[in-house]
Amino acid sequence: MEKKGVVILGSTGSIGRQALEVIENLSDRFRVVAIAAGTNVDLLAAQAARLRPARVVIAEKRLYGDLVRRLEGYPGMEVLSGEEAVADSAQYPGADIILNAIVGIKGLVPTLRALCAGKTVALANKETLVAGGELVMKEARKSAARIIPVDSEHSAIFQCLQGQDISSVKTIHITSSGGALRDCPLRDLASVTPEDALRHPTWNMGAKVTIDSATLMNKSLELIEARWLFDISPGDIKIWIHPQSIIHSMVEFKDGALLAQLGMPDMRLPIQYALTFPERLPGIARSLDPATMGPLTFTPPDELRYPALKIGYYACRAGGTMPAVMNAANEEAVKLFLAREIGFLEIVNLVEKVMEGHNTAVVESADSILSADSWARRKVREYLGHR
Ligand SMILES: NC(=O)c1ccc[n+]([C@@H]2O[C@H](COP(=O)([O-])OP(=O)(O)OC[C@H]3O[C@@H](n4cnc5c(N)ncnc54)[C@H](OP(=O)(O)O)[C@@H]3O)[C@@H](O)[C@H]2O)c1
Numbered sequence: 226m227e228k229k230g231v232v233i234l235g236s237t238g239s240i241g242r243q244a245l246e247v248i249e250n251l252s253d254r255f256r257v258v259a260i261a262a263g264t265n266v267d268l269l270a271a272q273a274a275r276l277r278p279a280r281v282v283i284a285e286k287r288l289y290g291d292l293v294r295r296l297e298g299y300p301g302m303e304v305l306s307g308e309e310a311v312a313d314s315a316q317y318p319g320a321d322i323i324l325n326a327i328v329g330i331k332g333l334v335p336t337l338r339a340l341c342a343g344k345t346v347a348l349a350n351k352e353t354l355v356a357g358g359e360l361v362m363k364e365a366r367k368s369a370a371r372i373i374p375v376d377s378e379h380s381a382i383f384q385c386l387q388g389q390d391i392s393s394v395k396t397i398h399i400t401s402s403g404g405a406l407r408d409c410p411l412r413d414l415a416s417v418t419p420e421d422a423l424r425h426p427t428w429n430m431g432a433k434v435t436i437d438s439a440t441l442m443n444k445s446l447e448l449i450e451a452r453w454l455f456d457i458s459p460g461d462i463k464i465w466i467h468p469q470s471i472i473h474s475m476v477e478f479k480d481g482a483l484l485a486q487l488g489m490p491d492m493r494l495p496i497q498y499a500l501t502f503p504e505r506l507p508g509i510a511r512s513l514d515p516a517t518m519g520p521l522t523f524t525p526p527d528e529l530r531y532p533a534l535k536i537g538y539y540a541c542r543a544g545g546t547m548p549a550v551m552n553a554a555n556e557e558a559v560k561l562f563l564a565r566e567i568g569f570l571e572i573v574n575l576v577e578k579v580m581e582g583h584n585t586a587v588v589e590s591a592d593s594i595l596s597a598d599s600w601a602r603r604k605v606r607e608y609l610g611h612r
Contacts (some may be wrong), residue, residue: 231320231323232259232315232322235349235350237268237272240326240431243493245276247508260281261283261284262282266288269281270295274295280304292306308334311327312335315342316341322345322347322500323336324500328350328431330352330549333595336348340365346373348375352446354454355450356549360588360590373498373499375495378399380473380486381485381495382474385484393478394477397475399447400470400473401464401465404438404439405421407426411529414570415569422435427468433556436572441464442555445537445538464525466524468522471490471513472486487513489512494510532573536580547580550583550598553599553601554575557601561605575605578604579604582604
């Protein structure tokens with residue numbers, strides 16, 4: 226069997242590293258043809274030396290010389306830098322699958338390029354669908370390219386929907402652990418530190434998505450992601466706090482059947498499924514023993530604790546550029562929180578303020594998304610200056 230060529234965008238991140246573990250375990254099926262990262266030149270060079278991809282890209286241009294020096298002993302390996310080289314790698318000729326594990330809006334253009342080239346996209350970068358869902362799905366339909374979700378919730382929904390028609394779905398139930406601050410008294414939320422908010426109870430993930438989990442903005446992003454991936458209206462999507470992170474999401478059908486996908490909180494399973502779909506192969510993800518599962522609980526999210534959720538439903542219904550604005554304002558606010566420039570509760574406050582000042586506009590192209598994105602980032606800085 227011919228090996229499938231995979232490009233990993235964001236290979237140095239949490240998803241990227243786990244994707245490489247999955248691929249190295251299935252080395253008779255896959256070969257890594259290109260890897261790209263943002264700034265982590267040490268790890269990127271080490272990955273390149275181990276995997277020998279044909280192309281290695283660092284987005285940060287000033288690190289190009291450093292990367293070239295480290296890879297001098299590997300002639301024939303193409304070494305590039307810059308955002309354009311990252312996006313170009315999404316349409317790499319020798320690739321069958323593009324795994325987009327970039328964090329943030331920087332993932333949008335590479336996804337569009339991959340789809341335009343007819344590549345299968347294994348999509349972890351949820352911000353792609355939040356900011357550009359309509360455009361991205363249009364591009365996928367045009368080229369008949371496939372998007373397979375990597376996000377555990379969307380992978381669960383995707384798995385439950387195999388062999389089913391979306392018209393037979395009544396409700397999609399997305400689960401959430403509730404994040405690191407689920408049990409923190411409300412009065413203490415204003416003073417939590419980045420370290421507190423980064424202590425996720427069940428998943429080990431990158432910093433941005435871990436903070437998004439603590440605010441529940443992650444579920445707002447996932448709501449919009451699901452809306453586009455599965456072509457379902459936001460009113461038919463429900464969110465639940467499920468602290469055990471065992472049921473990754475559920476699909477309720479019109480006849481009353483409720484299908485769920487269960488598993489340990491281990492991203493290597495949805496990553497592998499996205500790569501091997503529609504096949505299932507033995508993998509390295511931890512398997513779930515029903516005997517040790519314990520009770521599973523589900524409660525609706527508390528609106529006082531998680532105001533981000535209301536904002537997500539609003540952005541999803543408003544459509545146009547509003548979700549891109551929500552996403553960008555959130556990315557900026559999370560950076561500011563991690564840099565200790567704002568408090569935890571200010572993240573969602575800032576996002577809401579920026580959205581209030583935005584008149585949503587029709588998305589005509591990637592440019593309209595990117596300009597809404599830049600506008601929202603500027604607004605966050607402006608509001609911050611006026612505090
Ligand atoms: N981690 C999880 O378990 C999980 C679960 C579900 C969904 N997701 C989603 O998956 C995406 C990645 O999350 P993560 O947790 O893996 O994030 P992460 O650990 O922060 O990694 C992000 C990756 O993106 C790279 N990157 C940043 N800017 C780039 C650019 N311009 N070009 C190329 N690469 C760039 C980073 O490179 P450097 O580090 O070298 O700068 C890094 O490899 C996010 O959208 C997240 O919401 C993650």
